[in-house]
Amino acid sequence: MARQAQERIAIMGDEAVALAVKQSNVDVIAAYPITPQTIIVERLSEYVANGELDAAFIQAESEHSALSICVGASLAGARVFTSTASQGLALMHEIVYATSSMRVPMVMAIANRSLNAPLNIHCEHGDVMPERDSGWVHLFATNVQEAYDLTFIAFKLSEHPDAQLPVSVNLDAFILTHSVEPLTPISDDDASKFLPPRQPLYSIDFDNPATFGTMALPDTYMEFKYQLKEAAERAGQVYPKVAEEYARISGRRYWYFNSYMADDADAVVLVLGSTYGTLKAAARRLRESGLKVGVIGLTMFRPFPEKQLVELLKNAKSLIVMDRAYSYGGLGGPLYMETLAMLYRNGLRVPAMNVVYGLGGRDFRLDEAESVLKMALDGARRGRFDEHVIWWGVRA
Amino acid sequence: MSSQAIFYKTPKDLPREEWFASGHRLCAGCGAGIAARLVFKAIRGPTVVVNPTGCVEVSTSCYPYTAWKIPYVHVAFENAAAVASGIVEAMKILNKKRGKKLHDVIVFAGDGGTFDIGIQALSGALERGHNMLYICYDNEAYMNTGIQRSGATPIGAATTTSPAGKVIPGKQERKKDLIAIAVAHRIPYAATASISHPLDLVNKVRKALEIEGPKVLHVLAPCVPGWRYPPAETVRIARLAVETRYFPVYEVEYGRVRINIKVKEPKPLEEFLKMQGRFSHLLRPENAHVLEALKKAVEENWERLVKLEESGVTL
Numbered sequence: 179m180a181r182q183a184q185e186r187i188a189i190m191g192d193e194a195v196a197l198a199v200k201q202s203n204v205d206v207i208a209a210y211p212i213t214p215q216t217i218i219v220e221r222l223s224e225y226v227a228n229g230e231l232d233a234a235f236i237q238a239e240s241e242h243s244a245l246s247i248c249v250g251a252s253l254a255g256a257r258v259f260t261s262t263a264s265q266g267l268a269l270m271h272e273i274v275y276a277t278s279s280m281r282v283p284m285v286m287a288i289a290n291r292s293l294n295a296p297l298n299i300h301c302e303h304g305d306v307m308p309e310r311d312s313g314w315v316h317l318f319a320t321n322v323q324e325a326y327d328l329t330f331i332a333f334k335l336s337e338h339p340d341a342q343l344p345v346s347v348n349l350d351a352f353i354l355t356h357s358v359e360p361l362t363p364i365s366d367d368d369a370s371k372f373l374p375p376r377q378p379l380y381s382i383d384f385d386n387p388a389t390f391g392t393m394a395l396p397d398t399y400m401e402f403k404y405q406l407k408e409a410a411e412r413a414g415q416v417y418p419k420v421a422e423e424y425a426r427i428s429g430r431r432y433w434y435f436n437s438y439m440a441d442d443a444d445a446v447v448l449v450l451g452s453t454y455g456t457l458k459a460a461a462r463r464l465r466e467s468g469l470k471v472g473v474i475g476l477t478m479f480r481p482f483p484e485k486q487l488v489e490l491l492k493n494a495k496s497l498i499v500m501d502r503a504y505s506y507g508g509l510g511g512p513l514y515m516e517t518l519a520m521l522y523r524n525g526l527r528v529p530a531m532n533v534v535y536g537l538g539g540r541d542f543r544l545d546e547a548e549s550v551l552k553m554a555l556d557g558a559r560r561g562r563f564d565e566h567v568i569w570w571g572v573r574a
Numbered sequence: 575m576s577s578q579a580i581f582y583k584t585p586k587d588l589p590r591e592e593w594f595a596s597g598h599r600l601c602a603g604c605g606a607g608i609a610a611r612l613v614f615k616a617i618r619g620p621t622v623v624v625n626p627t628g629c630v631e632v633s634t635s636c637y638p639y640t641a642w643k644i645p646y647v648h649v650a651f652e653n654a655a656a657v658a659s660g661i662v663e664a665m666k667i668l669n670k671k672r673g674k675k676l677h678d679v680i681v682f683a684g685d686g687g688t689f690d691i692g693i694q695a696l697s698g699a700l701e702r703g704h705n706m707l708y709i710c711y712d713n714e715a716y717m718n719t720g721i722q723r724s725g726a727t728p729i730g731a732a733t734t735t736s737p738a739g740k741v742i743p744g745k746q747e748r749k750k751d752l753i754a755i756a757v758a759h760r761i762p763y764a765a766t767a768s769i770s771h772p773l774d775l776v777n778k779v780r781k782a783l784e785i786e787g788p789k790v791l792h793v794l795a796p797c798v799p800g801w802r803y804p805p806a807e808t809v810r811i812a813r814l815a816v817e818t819r820y821f822p823v824y825e826v827e828y829g830r831v832r833i834n835i836k837v838k839e840p841k842p843l844e845e846f847l848k849m850q851g852r853f854s855h856l857l858r859p860e861n862a863h864v865l866e867a868l869k870k871a872v873e874e875n876w877e878r879l880v881k882l883e884e885s886g887v888t889l
Binding site for chain 2: 208234239240250251253254256258273385388394
């Protein structure tokens, strides 16, 4: 049966996430206001206040408590959502690790924003990177439609018996959270079919009592952590099945990454978040001039899709990894360091350079994207880059 | 105890079930263990306990063992009231949407996790009005990490971070008034209790569970290694704390103060102090001024409560 044409609406990223959460049959939402995620929870509180969403909305007295409330609610068997950014995520940090290690399903939208100091409310991935090693699944949206779609996928993946892990949906501060873009929503019926009420594997139940959050001494702690490692890897294996199921109701197919002409490109640029769109537009121009450039925008950063990326990069002659975050005193940005490790241990000797850009929301324009792609082409032509890491546009 | 809320008249009225099982790893004579055993005898149906990091947590939940026969949740140190908030609201909405059985939610937290690092989460939960019973077992210092001072440590007490030094003889600051902080949130019920008066304690637990909204119960729980006394003396010391007016047993119901155990002729405070190593330096002549400060704090607190009760003022 042919699908009915779906209505297209204009909506900003925060509102699109709120709409997806509303359609996801969520039971408990707990959050604390922080720019630029505030609109997500404002909309959700409106939905609840107007009776459009049958859920408990709790504004906590801090992000630390917001995430703690979510843990309690999820252990009680609820489908749970929170969202935050920057300082808020940093304040949650302790509980971020408890959430994944206790295998508590939930979804968190992160409006990626820089970390103080200096105080700055604009786009950066430096807030989520400290949560990189937590065991959470981290998904990145490149546009508003993806932020919406990935929210559904995140709930399904989070509660999947093979995963049982919290999932973050990352969307770039202001660039996505506050930009109005076209969106094709799925119907409420389709949403309910995709996400029926949560059936927890285990929950707080007096008739079947369990002890959650035990202490584990050196004789058992490592086994807990090994199970977390296994779960994180399984989440990566389950993800395409969940994405495929979502494709059946939405017509939109998600993969570990978006890619634009990367498979036959000489020079490839790898990036997270909305900059993928800018690079893709620039790459299209260069392709029109016959320049063999390609772009990859990673959708799933954790677990890291090593096998699939290696397959895509095996013929590349150069690679630039763009990071909107940095590991100070380290070898570069987090995505770059991960990619280097991946290349090395898979025997790919492609020259790779790190471009650190856009910290604290500094604009990265189309012409700059073109320059980075050309720089990658130059690396491909010469078989090397002169530097390991450059800070794009910085006045040093 | 108020006349209208006697659920257990004698110890024989208490259920035989032990929801807090023996075989846990708390010290011999641990006051918190006695409190836990009594508190959970007074549950009235499906109940979940939220227990922040601390002595009780590490001693009762060491994988693969558990001392808890009811659902138990530990997440971190400072967030028990927040975790409980989430459980309360999830139970409520899941009961409405999918018929999940409602559970009473009881937090069982130490003084560090309540007076200090957990005070923000507690305040947030009390302000939001979640239907939970928050119980603080107060052993007046961070015992799990090795007896460091907390906001619940009284004036003069020696701890490993407020030692009885030659220049500074023990902690110099007063104990926080947890019940006053709780009552400032205009909650329906806040009370103190002592493990030395078990019937008062269990009746207060049960009474609190019957009241809708957030409730706070502050239970004095002596600590053998922290207070430095022989394990057999726990209950005796807890009783002396009440009989010397050191720890007044009272309740604040909808803002009205009622002293449950009237101590008409208090025993000298020294009788309570001299049994404990943490106060031994206070009985030396050079520290008489610290002893006086502690006595003053104790008397002021008692007189304040008496005035509040007699005036019938609503807090």
